[in-house]
Amino acid sequence: MTIIQQTKPNALIIGTGGVGVIAAYSLSFQNKCNVSAVVRSDYDYLTNSSGYNITSCDYGKVENWKPDNIYSSVEKASEAGIFFDYIAVTTKNIPDGPTPLDKIVEPIINSNIINWDHDLDRSTNIVLIQNGIDIEHQLDKFSIDRNTREKPSVCCISGVQLICSTRVGKCLIDHKSKDNIIIGPFDPKDKLANEKSHEFIDLYFNEGHNMAEFDKDVRYTRWRKLIYNATINPLTALAELDYSRCYEFGDKEKRSDSGYYSSTEQKILRPAMAEVMCIAKSEGYELQQSDIEFFLNETKYICYKPSMCVDAENNQLTELVVLLGNPLKIAKKNGVYTPLLEMLYNLMVIKQNTIKERRGLIKFDEKTCKVIA
């Protein structure tokens, strides 16, 4: 393999949907790093066309843009002879699916280690621009021997993003709300990850365009987002219905003012959100009642379908494990009582396996009525 020496750091984006393409473009904007991308469904189209066409609230109309390098798979990227300093993962995080996170990044980590095996000043910095809690532990096996420093380190950086950006056609991106990303080490005590988080922000932040802020304790922000993602997300996925309808289709009870209570809010979402707060609290993270009000109302009147609902409707596996399964593991460990979240989870487990059956990932024998592996 020809090893390409470069002076600028190399960033690889894995996952080029609406979020990934904006991330790639943001990193390339000031030309401070080389940007590569693993492109799946758009690969053939992209290589044979002049590039992405992006309508962006942050960058205006961007026509015919391409990353510096394009690969059809992580394996191909790992064979390119490039040390990828930053791997930004923007795929969905589905540990129970056929390509869990560790399998996705492993080829790149291995090629970094093999080809630069004694370049101990370099590290493979994996930026997980994904939702959910405890997602970084899927990469623990890569950092076990970090302190021995016999090969380039692997370090884990958290990215929590507020953005509305959608792939609306082949290489066609519609980016509607300001990219606002919060970056920081998963482990606040991890010096290297702290340092690399700041370096990544320097590459990503484009003044006057997007927002990229450092956060020394990202877990708080992750818990806060779970108020929405562990409750409204699975509810809408179970109902296969936008949140507005889920709300309006509840039993209604008149309030003392002219309004009414919906059972969806009063009997499912509020108590389930309170359970999320209790789990976070059991870890020392104090979420606010105002967060519940914010997430209850943010998308109530816009017929919005959260990602888990869209996935369920499209027979795609959902992020059930990281959005709801992992919080419940913490609840169990800490003795937090979470009957509603557990019910949502146990119902969603059935739905997730229904999707797995439809995708041929599991088989159900109707004669014995058993799942056959």
Place this chain on the structure above:
Amino acid sequence: MTIIQQTKPNALIIGTGGVGVIAAYSLSFQNKCNVSAVVRSDYDYLTNSSGYNITSCDYGKVENWKPDNIYSSVEKASEAGIFFDYIAVTTKNIPDGPTPLDKIVEPIINSNIINWDHDLDRSTNIVLIQNGIDIEHQLDKFSIDRNTREKPSVCCISGVQLICSTRVGKCLIDHKSKDNIIIGPFDPKDKLANEKSHEFIDLYFNEGHNMAEFDKDVRYTRWRKLIYNATINPLTALAELDYSRCYEFGDKEKRSDSGYYSSTEQKILRPAMAEVMCIAKSEGYELQQSDIEFFLNETKYICYKPSMCVDAENNQLTELVVLLGNPLKIAKKNGVYTPLLEMLYNLMVIKQNTIKERRGLIKFDEKTCKVIA
């Protein structure tokens, strides 16, 4: 209207699916009563053909059978000039649908009262061959002035049926498991209903063929059936999945023997069934743990879709109110804690309204995100 005088009692069957046709045939078998039927989807076919063809485990092959009278609607039946002594209702019981029980039977009750207004020896005896609890109260308004005895009484009889009989084509009935019906007054203290229950059994029971037993306290049997109908029914409807898959698709946890626990059973169904037992107990009905085991296992390995699941899949309104809503009203009144049943109910309320929207029974305005009446 010509008033037809008859010496035998008249029975009218409303609802001629698999269950209703067998009921009609059973009543006609010994020719002890005249049997009329309100036939909806099969009406044209039935009037232009030689009759029903029934393959029955109780009666063998029955070819070209017709009830004595056939009507296309209850209104038509009410104009026939017949006093219907027994109205056997075998439709689904959906109080929140367009044709609730009181509307279904009202034309017949009115015609009985108007045309025989001083025949105080006769009574309109309504036999509800339907599942659920507190269904008889939908008819309370008809029996308010029963004690004044100024017009023929209305009395309410409960029928709880164990049967497997399906309409498999136009006027084609496949009756697979022995008809076993338990008959009794909804109110054990109601002397007239007691007496009329026995009379109905005399008409319905055909020795050597079917089973028809008197039960002086039908509520126990209704509660017992709710162990299944308030839990497995809504679960499978929410998942739109047969019970076997719902069971097998749960998270599995190894047991000390070679088997495993399914989260569907351990975390949803067993606790929800225990809640049904607690509600029944709060009314003085002592269900047994063995009932739970029976219902958990009865249909576990036959890929069976309960009625609520079939209804949801076919965009038909489900019996949510009588199978789950009414039990929860009793729980609330008696202070019984039922978090899992409530969650199943509140999720099913969303599903029921989704079905209503699809059937045009409610309208949702996507601009305002409100249900418009």
